[in-house]
Amino acid sequence: MARHKTGNNVIDKWRELLRRHATVSCALDRELGERHGLGVSEFEVLDHLAEGLSTDAGGKEKFRVQELADEVHLSQSALSRLIARLEREGLVTRAMCEADRRGVFVLLTDEGRKRHAEAAPTHLAVLTAHLG
Amino acid sequence: MARHKTGNNVIDKWRELLRRHATVSCALDRELGERHGLGVSEFEVLDHLAEGLSTDAGGKEKFRVQELADEVHLSQSALSRLIARLEREGLVTRAMCEADRRGVFVLLTDEGRKRHAEAAPTHLAVLTAHLG
DNA sequence: AGACATTACATGCACCTGCATTCAATGCAC
């Protein structure tokens, strides 16, 4: 009886999950990095921002830092620095939130929208190749 | 038409994969860390070593570093350091490989086997709770 | 044997991450 490969217990499920995650995120990181100078998390953030923009009904154009952190599964501190990197590259801008001046809105710049539009096909292609 | 949640394209698949990975590995890291002083990768390595040991037919008791790296999806350098940490804690030992003296065998110590045995139930419980 | 490529692992380095802390702005009770 084969001990390895396809089992049906949770451990095998977990290992398969780990394997897929490692494979895909590794490939994504390589492609996005080489071709567009973006990491996986960076793209994910741009993507959420762009998605918000494109959604006309109920769509948002600005997001709070914590809000984005939840969506991309990063700690608040990691996101704060990620935003700082994106800002340094001119892809997003931080804006004061008038209603609650503790808050900071993150906005896509035109350059950011452009980079996201360029990278999105690569992103989709890699995912299709691995999860299609 | 709902824009969020259950779609059937690769992007939704990928996000779901990211979500599950983040949730489970986060929970695992917390439980294994608090209760047994181990990280996810550390446990994974101990687990592979213990699994090799327990398999009598064709089972191996010692592994090369690169061999383990493939299984736990870590770079060779990361694994080298991880082994160093485990060795510092007395859970594994490095042994010279006589046949090829460039190689290094990694072996579970009794203490390592003990820690793994203690942590395995926690590991399984967390996985069952999240993937059951 | 001698020169060069390859392999296995270790290490310097830059960078990213999370935790704990800090700082400012709010909210709340009284």
Added chain:
DNA sequence: GTGCATTGAATGCAGGTGCATGTAATGTCT
């Protein structure tokens, strides 16, 4: 309004990761 807990985000710090490189041992070709 004053005092105190809470919240949103930034930052010091410790630690983990990959890439490029270093070192030693093997393999190969002549």
